[in-house]
Amino acid sequence: MFEALDLRFVEKVLFRSYGRKSEVGRPHRNLVGMFKTDLVKRFRRIEYYEELYRLMTADRELRELCDVKEWEKPYHPSTLSRFRRRIGPEGFDCVMKHLVEQLEKKGLLNGETLALDAAFIKAYSRRDPQNNSRGLSDIEARLRKQGGNVTLGYGIHLAVDTGSEMPSAVVVEPANVNEKKAAPSLLHKATRKKKRRWKSLVADSQYSSEAFRDEVRQLDVEPVIPYPRNQMKGKKVLRVDRKFRSHGPTKLKRLYR
Numbered sequence: 001m002f003e004a005l006d007l008r009f010v011e012k013v014l015f016r017s018y019g020r021k022s023e024v025g026r027p028h029r030n031l032v033g034m035f036k037t038d039l040v041k042r043f044r045r046i047e048y049y050e051e052l053y054r055l056m057t058a059d060r061e062l063r064e065l066c067d068v069k070e071w072e073k074p075y076h077p078s079t080l081s082r083f084r085r086r087i088g089p090e091g092f093d094c095v096m097k098h099l100v101e102q103l104e105k106k107g108l109l110n111g112e113t114l115a116l117d118a119a120f121i122k123a124y125s126r127r128d129p130q131n132n133s134r135g136l137s138d139i140e141a142r143l144r145k146q147g148g149n150v151t152l153g154y155g156i157h158l159a160v161d162t163g164s165e166m167p168s169a170v171v172v173e174p175a176n177v178n179e180k181k182a183a184p185s186l187l188h189k190a191t192r193k194k195k196r197r198w199k200s201l202v203a204d205s206q207y208s209s210e211a212f213r214d215e216v217r218q219l220d221v222e223p224v225i226p227y228p229r230n231q232m233k234g235k236k237v238l239r240v241d242r243k244f245r246s247h248g249p250t251k252l253k254r255l256y257r
Contacts, residue, residue, distance in 0.1 A: 002065060007032050009102075013094045017087045029075055033067030034083045035095075037075055040066060047124065049077035089172070096170060103166050111163020113255065114190055114221070116203040118179050120146055123153040133176075144175035151175070157182040159190035162202070179206040184215060191219055200224050200255050205240065224255045 014031040037052065040062070046052045056062050056074035068074055075083075103109050123141035128134050134152075135141035141152045155177060159169040169189035173182050183203070191198065200222040207225050216223040226240045226248075238248035238256060246253045 009098050017091050030067045037066045049080050108164045109161045111161040112199040113162040114198045114201045115160045115162050118155045118157045121154050142174035142176040157186050159186050180209045183212050
């Protein structure tokens with residue numbers, strides 16, 4: 001996968017957070033290499049940088065994959081932690097923006113329907129004893145009910161072009177921020193360049209809000225969002241039952257499916 005990707009633009013984005021090389025002090029490690037290392041950590045579902053460091057120490061191919069020279073040691077956990085803090089959310093958001101622009105230029109985002117959904121990610125932190133609604137080492141993480149458990153973490157809110165199944169925009173919020181609150185900023189990110197390209201927006205009933213539907217319609221996009229049972233009673237609107245069967249107008253059912 002790395003061989004197929006042109007990551008030169010990533011270096012330009014990351015370099016802004018580091019600035020020019022100084023004649024004083026030790027030069028920083030390879031920025032693209034550290035970026036690749038962070039991707040490997042996630043693809044292999046490695047929880048801690050210490051574990052990744054041990055794997056890279058023993059695996060020569062893994063070091064080469066992450067641009068570690070033969071005479072160099074793997075990236076130390078503290079180096080990778082500083083790298084992530086220094087780039088920050090804004091830097092990584094800029095990388096995401098460039099990736100979407102590349103997809104646009106290649107004509108891959110060619111669908112007419114935008115789909116919104118959210119996924120939960122667990123935080124690497126325990127609860128703060130002084131305030132158990134947030135994390136101790138990760139103070140922005142919040143609680144959310146997952147199945148029968150209450151877990152600390154974040155919500156990834158994603159907008160996807162359904163034609164290519166490629167991401168168009170992403171917003172990350174603490175886990176206690178529900179989909180309705182994250183939806184407007186996600187919609188803005190996904191439509192800020194080509195506002196009239198999308199014809200319909202599909203999302204589940206967690207996004208059911210008349211205010212949000214109005215925002216979607218203002219962009220000349222048709223909202224395809226099912227109503228919960230306690231909303232619009234007696235009206236012929238899109239609904240989804242407990243067995244995930246859709247009911248309502250045929251066009252909306254087809255788009256939602």
